[in-house]
Amino acid sequence: MWRHLNRGGALLGSALAWNNGVQKTPAMGFNTWNRYACNINETLVRETANQMKNMGFLAAGYNYINIDDCWNTKTRDSSGRLVVDATKFPSGMKNLTDFLHGLGFKAGIYEDQGLTTCAGFAGSLNHELTDARTFVEWGFDYVKIDNCDSGSFQGTNAQRFKRWTDALTQVQAETGKMLFYSLVEWQSFDAWDWAPHIANSWRIYDDIQANWFRITQILNNASFIGDYSNFYAHNDLDMLENGNGALTLAEQRSHFTAWALAKSPLLIGTDISKLSQDSVDILTNPEIIAINQDTVIGEPLKPFFWGKNPDGTWDPSFPAQYWSGYWKDHKHTAVMYINFNERTVDLNFTFSHSPHLRAHKKYAVRDLWKHEDKGVFGNFFFDGSIPSHDVRAYIFTEQP
Secondary structure (H helix, E strand, C coil): CCCCCCHHHCHHHHHCCCCCCCCCCCCEEEECHHHHCCCCCHHHHHHHHHHHHHCCHHHHCCCEEECCCCCECCCCCCCCCCCECCCCCCCCHHHHHHHHHHHCCEEEEEEECCCECCCCCECCCCCHHHHHHHHHHCCCCEEEEECCCCCCCCCCHHHHHHHHHHHHHHHHHHHCCCCEEEECCCCCCCHHHHHHHCCCEEECCCCCCCCHHHHHHHHHHHCCCHHHCECCEEEECCCECCCCCCCCHHHHHHHHHHHHHCCCCEEECCCHHHCCHHHHHHHCCHHHHHHHCCCCCCCCCEEEECCCCCCCCCCCCCCCCEEEEEECEEEEEEEEEECCCCCCEEEEEEHHHCCCCCCCCEEEEEECCCCEEEEEEECEEEEEEECCCCEEEEEEEECC
8 A cells, every 4th residue: 555655755744844833742632432432421521531630641641631523413503603412512612621621631622624524413624714713712722623524525635634724823813722733534545745734643544443453554554654753743543442342451552652652642542430550550651651752852763673574564464563763862762662473472683773773882771661671782682571462662771
């Protein structure tokens, strides 16, 4: 599908990213869709926000509470404005965003850049400015724009989604308020080519599912487009499935680590009240989140050694295994290894494999999941007994 990507030209996208002054690092928070789909209401949103705060998620950086599809009606009012479903949200959206802001969160809302949303409610096509004004009036901080029912638009996806960029820019001129803009393009999957100029994040593949194969599919895609992601503009690998389906703790750990170190937005999508403490500990690992939220280095980790496959192999079931990238400065390097094998294995690589490590230098290595220092290594690194579908993440600190 994307074997033809010209990775050498990708840096242009990062250099010209749309800096709208909102959310320099990837967004973190919660989204209703993965767990609840259309079964949402204001009580659920309020309870989730309280749980997120009480369980330490807000303190860990998860500060967006986002309402996905199914919050509005199928028709607009006589003025052409969106109508909130009064059965689900009887207090209205402004009261809800005020409540979320009072807890210390920001608030996100969903719409669609088609005639209807994916669930069949009133869409935003040809109403972008009205809807942008409405969302700012209601107190929202984040807008997610989806991609359903758009066949009537005569133009490219880039032109269609830019209508929201223009609307947000105009509303900012009117009110001083700019929203985080997340867009969801699918089917053609080329948003990284044009979305860095018009949005803060853009989806790179089909909807995530709570199974290991879909996680590997998405990560395989992400491994070829890391050059397009940087401050204010990020590849979106889709919402987190931690806590959903039958993902093992090893798979949850790998899923979260890969999304975080690819600098994807981190949006939890499960029933917070039912998360095990182990799952909570995975999602709130401060040493992993620190890489995702690095304010000095904007580029994500990228593959430097595929492992089982030859370097550069397109394999949705067995993606690149070894990834690296700078953290904080050029003397700290984050390294990630994921075991896609169905058996326990050891990992090893020489420093010369990674463009972020100096072959002639020694490095102090810290394990970010065991939260322990492993010692000082030169030229070569080895770690043993990584279980199937599990992950290792390290910080390599260059020694004098």
